[in-house]
Structures are given as structure tokens and as C-alpha cells.
Amino acid sequence: MGHAARRPALRSVLAGDVEDAARSLLGRTLSAGGVTVRLTEVEAYAGTGEDPASHAHRGQTTRNAIMFGPAGFAYVYFTYGMHWCMNVVTGTPGVASAVLLRAGEVVSGVDAARARRPAVRRDVDLARGPARLCSALGIDRSAYGLDLLDRASPVRLSGGPSPVPPDAIAAGPRVGVTGAHDLEWRFWIAGDPTVSAYRRHVPKARI
DNA sequence: GGGCCGATCAAG
DNA sequence: TTGATCGGCCCA
Numbered sequence: 001m002g003h004a005a006r007r008p009a010l011r012s013v014l015a016g017d018v019e020d021a022a023r024s025l026l027g028r029t030l031s032a033g034g035v036t037v038r039l040t041e042v043e044a045y046a047g048t049g050e051d052p053a054s055h056a057h058r059g060q061t062t063r064n065a066i067m068f069g070p071a072g073f074a075y076v077y078f079t080y081g082m083h084w085c086m087n088v089v090t091g092t093p094g095v096a097s098a099v100l101l102r103a104g105e106v107v108s109g110v111d112a113a114r115a116r117r118p119a120v121r122r123d124v125d126l127a128r129g130p131a132r133l134c135s136a137l138g139i140d141r142s143a144y145g146l147d148l149l150d151r152a153s154p155v156r157l158s159g160g161p162s163p164v165p166p167d168a169i170a171a172g173p174r175v176g177v178t179g180a181h182d183l184e185w186r187f188w189i190a191g192d193p194t195v196s197a198y199r200r201h202v203p204k205a206r207i
Numbered sequence: 208g209g210g211c212c213g214a215t216c217a218a219g
Numbered sequence: 220t221t222g223a224t225c226g227g228c229c230c231a
Contacts, residue, residue, distance in 0.1 A: 043214070053214070055227095063227065080215050081224030087214090100214055119217075131215050176214055199215090 007163055011149055014071035014090045018044045018097035021071070021090040022187050025099055025157075027164040030148075032155040033138030034112040037104030037127045039160075041188040041195045043174045045087070047096035053177040056096035067096040072149040072157070076134075076141060083131035084140050088148060088157065102130045102175070102186070105194040113137070129196045164189055176201050 007013070013024045022044040029036050045054040047067070055077065056067045066075050067089055075087040075098050087098035104127040106113050113126045113136040120126055127133040134140070139155060148157040171184040178201050188195040 045214075055214080058228080061227080077214085078226065079213060081213095081226075083215050085214065102214085129215070135216095174214070201214095 007159070010157065010159070011072050014088065015092055016090075018046055018090045018099065019185065021088075021097075022099045022185070023164075023166070023169055025088065025101075026169060026187060026189055027162065028160040029107065029158050030101065030104065030137065030156070031158070032143070033109075033116075035109035035137045036107050037133065037137065038107050039101060039104045040192045041101075041103035041186070043100040043102055043187070044090075044185040045098050045100060047091065052179050053174060054096070054098075056098075060096070064096065066145050067098050069093055072147060074143050074146045074148055074155060076139065076144040078141065079131070084134040085130040086134055086139055086143065100130060101133055103128050103188070103194050103196045104133055105192070106136065124193045128194050172198065173200075175199055 014021045022042045025039055025042050028039050030039060045051055047054060048056050048059050051057055056064045060068050066073055070093050071090045073089045075089050077085055079085060087100050089098050091097040106123060106126045110123060116138060117126055117136055127136045143155045146153045146155050148155060168190055170188050170190040172186050173181045173184055174186045175198060
């Protein structure tokens with residue numbers, strides 16, 4: 001067994017602070033449905049009472065229950081009546097923090113990803129956005145609650161080629177979030193072409 | 208039970 | 220810029 005410097009076990013990193021967990025997920029790979037992406041953009045969400053933008057902000061419900069469990073499990077949700085998005089649950093049991101996977105670079109299974117997203121022209125757009133990423137990997141409701149660190153899981157998170165150095169990570173406000181604009185909890189690999197476009201939340205006009 | 212709105216995307 | 224489309228959550 002080699003002894004080259006390695007990152008600490010992923011599960012223990014995920015069990016800690018959500019911001020650290022989010023940063024450490026960059027550069028890791030996520031595999032499902034014959035496709036593997038290298039994560040290039042993520043967002044941190046804190047738990048109940050701390051973060052108005054979190055799906056767990058108002059407490060535990062059937063939908064968000066998995067967020068209250070241990071780290072490393074998948075919180076998948078349906079939105080806008082048509083899209084799936086995936087989070088990695090972080091923190092210790094009782095702490096409902098999670099990291100939204102916003103974008104990735106398809107590093108293998110490009111053909112399978114293209115088959116699921118026929119309208120896409122450039123490879124960099126295959127998983128450029130949280131719902132696009134799930135679509136490219138074929139992730140839907142059936143992935144809810146899976147242990148992403150279990151070797152036998154159909155949706156799997158692994159180490160990735162190499163750690164992303166801190167100075168290669170950029171941070172900014174989260175996409176589509178109404179409040180907490182001072183909080184820079186969106187993290188991405190600086191300069192990476194697969195990072196999604198930033199869209200500030202625009203409140204609908206009230207009459 | 209009713210109404211509102213969203214951690215989005217693709218086309219115009 | 221806008222429409223698609225529906226589940227979750229709040230309030231009555």
C-alpha cells in the first residue's frame with residue numbers, strides 16, 4: 001500500500017462543517033447510469049433555523065427527512081414540476097445541512113450522457129447546471145436516500161483525480177436564492193467552462 | 208382543500 | 220424574457 005499524501009476519508013469530511021464539505025467535494029467524481037462527472041460547482045446549505053434558503057429551514061418533513069440523517073447520503077428533490085436536483089447530506093445526525101451539486105465535467109460515458117440530453121451541442125453543457133447534471137446521469141427520485149459512499153450504490157461518489165487546491169476555488173452568492181446574499185456559499189473551480197451561469201434571484205412583481 | 212411558488216431549463 | 224409544469228408547504 002502506498003503512502004502518498006491523501007485526503008482524509010470523505011465520510012468524515014462530509015460529517016463536519018458544511019462549507020468545508022462543499023469545498024472538498026470539488027474535483028471528486030460522481031458516477032451513475034454509465035456516466036462519471038468531475039464536480040466543478042457546488043453550494044452549501046445549512047440546517048434548520050440557520051439558513052432560510054435550506055429545504056430543512058422549517059424543520060423535518062417527509063421530503064427532507066434524509067437531510068437529518070448521517071453524512072454521505074443522497075437528498076434528491078423535484079422542482080419546477082419537471083427537474084431533479086441532488087444534494088449530498090452533510091453534518092452529524094440531527095444537523096440537516098447539505099451540499100447541492102450544481103455542475104460537473106463529464107469525464108466518462110459521454111455517449112450515455114448525450115443520449116439522455118440530445119439537444120446539447122457542446123460537451124461542457126452536458127452537466128452544466130443542477131438539473132442538467134442529474135439528467136445526464138439519469139438521477140431521479142429512485143436515488144433518494146442512497147449511500148453515495150457505498151461501493152455497491154448505483155450512484156457513487158469517489159475520490160477524483162486530485163484535490164483542488166484552495167486558491168483554485170472561487171466563491172460567491174448562491175444561485176436563485178432570495179436572501180442571504182452576503183453569504184458566499186457557492187463554490188466552483190475557477191475558470192472551469194462547465195460551471196453554470198450565475199443567476200441572481202429575481203422576485204416576481206407583486207400587484 | 209386551495210393557492211402560491213420554487214436551490215431550473217430551453218427556446219424565442 | 221418567458222412558458223412549461225407539479226409537488227411541497229402554508230394557511231384557512
